[in-house]
Amino acid sequence: MDIQHYMTDIGRAARKASSAMAKADTAAKNRALTLIAAGIRRDAALLTAANQKDLDAARAAGLAPAMIDRLSLSEKAIDTMAEGLEQIAALPDPIGEITNMKYRPTGIQVGQMRVPLGVIGIIYEARPNVTVDAAGLCIKSGNATILRGGSEAIHCNQALAKLVREGLAGAGLPAEAVQIIETTDRAAVGALITMPEFVDVIVPRGGKGLIERLMKESKVPMIKHLDGICHVYIDDKADIAKALPVAFNAKCHRYGTCNTMETLLIARAIAPAVLPDLAKLYEEKQVELRCDPEAMALLAGYPHLKAAVEEDWHTEYLDAILSIKIVANVDEAIDHINTYSSQHTDSIITEDYSRAMRFLREVDSASVMVNASTRFADGFEYGLGAEIGISNDKLHARGPVGLEGLTSLKYLVLGHGEVRV
Numbered sequence: 001m002d003i004q005h006y007m008t009d010i011g012r013a014a015r016k017a018s019s020a021m022a023k024a025d026t027a028a029k030n031r032a033l034t035l036i037a038a039g040i041r042r043d044a045a046l047l048t049a050a051n052q053k054d055l056d057a058a059r060a061a062g063l064a065p066a067m068i069d070r071l072s073l074s075e076k077a078i079d080t081m082a083e084g085l086e087q088i089a090a091l092p093d094p095i096g097e098i099t100n101m102k103y104r105p106t107g108i109q110v111g112q113m114r115v116p117l118g119v120i121g122i123i124y125e126a127r128p129n130v131t132v133d134a135a136g137l138c139i140k141s142g143n144a145t146i147l148r149g150g151s152e153a154i155h156c157n158q159a160l161a162k163l164v165r166e167g168l169a170g171a172g173l174p175a176e177a178v179q180i181i182e183t184t185d186r187a188a189v190g191a192l193i194t195m196p197e198f199v200d201v202i203v204p205r206g207g208k209g210l211i212e213r214l215m216k217e218s219k220v221p222m223i224k225h226l227d228g229i230c231h232v233y234i235d236d237k238a239d240i241a242k243a244l245p246v247a248f249n250a251k252c253h254r255y256g257t258c259n260t261m262e263t264l265l266i267a268r269a270i271a272p273a274v275l276p277d278l279a280k281l282y283e284e285k286q287v288e289l290r291c292d293p294e295a296m297a298l299l300a301g302y303p304h305l306k307a308a309v310e311e312d313w314h315t316e317y318l319d320a321i322l323s324i325k326i327v328a329n330v331d332e333a334i335d336h337i338n339t340y341s342s343q344h345t346d347s348i349i350t351e352d353y354s355r356a357m358r359f360l361r362e363v364d365s366a367s368v369m370v371n372a373s374t375r376f377a378d379g380f381e382y383g384l385g386a387e388i389g390i391s392n393d394k395l396h397a398r399g400p401v402g403l404e405g406l407t408s409l410k411y412l413v414l415g416h417g418e419v420r421v
Contacts, residue, residue, distance in 0.1 A: 001183060007191035010146055010179050011198025014119045017176040018144035022116050026093040028171045029140050036167035037085040040132065043163060044078045050155040051128065058152050066256035066318045070126035071152055081132040084380055088136045091384075094403050095142045098412065109414040114407045116142035117200050121192045121220065122388065124205035125150035131160045133379070134203075135178045137388050139168070141406040144177045146199065148192060150206070151184035158182065193218040203389045203401070208316070223401055225366075225392040227316040228258030229342040230374045233333040233359070235350035236267035240274055242371055243349045248281045249373040250347065256318045258390060259345050259367075259377040263313060263323045265333045271298060271326050287320045294326035313340040330355045334362050341365055343392040345377040366392045366399040 021029075040047065051073040058068050094114045101111035120143050124130045131149055138145040149157040161180040168175050181188050193202055193214055202222045204211045211226050232250050234243045250261035266275055275298050282289060283303065290308040291299060299305055312323040313336070327333045330348070337346050347369035348359040356370045367377040377400065379387020384402030391397045397405035 001185070003183065003185055003187040004191055006183065007181075007188055007195065008198075010181065011119070011192075011195045013176040014144045014146050014179060015198050017174040018116070018118050020174050021139070021142045021144050021177050022095075022118075024142060024173055026095075028173055029093070029142070030089040032139055032167045032171035032173055033085045033089040033136055034167075035170045036132070036136070036164055037082040037089075039163035039166055040078060040082040040085075040160075043159070044075065047073065047078055047156060047159055048075070050159040051153075053155040054128075054153050061152075063152065067126055067152070069254065069256045071128070073128055073156060077129060080380070081129050084133060085136045087380075087383075088140045088403070091140065091403060093140065094407050101412075101414075106420070107416060107418045109412075111412045111414075112409040113412050114404075115410055117406055117408055119144045119146065119199050120201050120203060120388075120406065121146045121148070121199045122203045122205065123148045123189055123192065123210070123214065125207060125210065126152055127205075128153045128156040128160060130205055131157050131180065132164075134388050135160075135164045137403060137406055139173075139177065141403045143406055144179075146179050146181065146192060148181040148189055154182075154184060189214075190217065193220055196220050205389045223389060223391045223393065223397050223405065225258065225342065225344055225390050227342045228260070228344040228390075229263065229314070229316050229340060230259060230261050230344055230377075231263045231265055231333075231337050231341060231346045232261045232374060233265040233327070233330070233337070233346070233348045234267060234270060234274055235330055235333075235348060235352065235355055236269035237352035237355065238267075238270060238274070238349040239351050239371075240270075240277075243274055244277060244281065246347070246349055246371065246373050247278055250375060251282070251287065251322050252285045252320075253373070253375045255320055257375070258316075259374050260318070261322070261347075261374050262315065262317055263325065263336075263340070265325050265327050265336060266295075267330075267333070268294070268326050268328055271295070275299065275324070282322065285320060287322055290321065290323045292325045295324045298326075316342070330358060334359065337363050337365070344390065345369065345374045347372060347374050366390065 097114045122134045164178045165175045199220050202220045204214050208227050288304040290306045290312045343365045345367040346365045379400040387400040
């Protein structure tokens with residue numbers, strides 16, 4: 001296969017489809033979404049069988065457990081994909097919305113209209129649900145998209161792509177509005193990120209190595225986050241009945257996700273009351289704890305214990321490993337987070353309103369929480385229907401990227417024959 005020729009054809013078709021999607025009415029877009037959701041539920045058994053092929057190949061190739069976890073598509077996950085599409089269909093259509101109309105002294109009216117970005121290239125690894133989430137958000141926001149999933153999910157992605165094409169065609173929209181790159185050749189990624197004439201934005205969802213490569217090579221702007229070094233800080237004014245389940249869930253709900261807690265900070269005054277009980281919960285999951293000297297002393301005898309080193313505070317483990325540090329107070333916690341955090345998601349457990357507000361104001365992350373697990377940093381949980389990714393950048397989009405994150409604004413001027421003097 002001539003990869004460059006293949007990708008040029010895909011890019012050209014996407015650009016053409018983006019024009020049709022930009023002017024598609026809300027009813028047609030919602031019809032496509034509901035048809036795709038119905039197809040997913042109808043063909044759940046086929047999707048499970050395709051996913052099993054991918055899982056068998058992944059295990060045979062010796063993929064890490066965290067990667068296999070990302071790849072797995074349970075019955076609940078299939079239903080969640082369909083539900084996510086239905087939620088997107090139920091959301092207001094942002095395209096064409098006019099806001100901020102104001103009269104100027106000259107007599108003209110100036111405002112803004114929300115419009116699609118155009119063609120969005122999405123590069124991701126392992127998770128087949130991204131295929132559906134990305135397709136759904138791009139359809140509703142009037143964009144065309146080119147999807148490049150990981151080779152480890154090729155069978156499931158192809159099965160999902162078929163359902164997406166059926167849904168688009170059934171709604172009278174161009175099937176090329178959502179295209180999945182069917183070759184596993186990595187050269188396709190290199191071509192996709194260097195086609196600014198066809199692609200307006202790249203959204204990478206994958207490991208740090210992938211995103212670092214794209215940051216170096218891409219000629220197309222990106223919406224991205226590099227890694228997820230997320231923190232939970234248990235304040236000395238915390239309710240322990242809240243702190244224990246939140247800190248356990250933030251780490252152990254799933255290990256291989258970007259919103260999983262990687263560092264636990266505990267105020268010195270409350271550490272003796274909370275850390276041993278937390279360690280018992282982590283022991284049930286065989287979580288390795290990498291602790292500073294104070295935490296080590298409190299947890300003497302814990303079976304999975306190691307001394308933390310500087311590198312631990314910089315590490316996204318994506319595994320059953322947690323770094324723990326005892327801090328003096330909320331000031332030291334905020335300072336640690338702003339030093340080591342990847343600006344993804346950080347949470348405080350406290351009953352002190354003033355400290356909670358300080359944490360929300362001063363922690364410089366895309367999602368900041370009070371008395372809640374970092375695992376909630378997700379487009380579905382935020383009511384966005386789904387997300388195309390999470391951004392910890394500060395330009396254009398930040399946090400879970402839903403419909404509005406896939407749009408831009410243009411200025412409108414309404415006049416009555418005014419001229420500038």
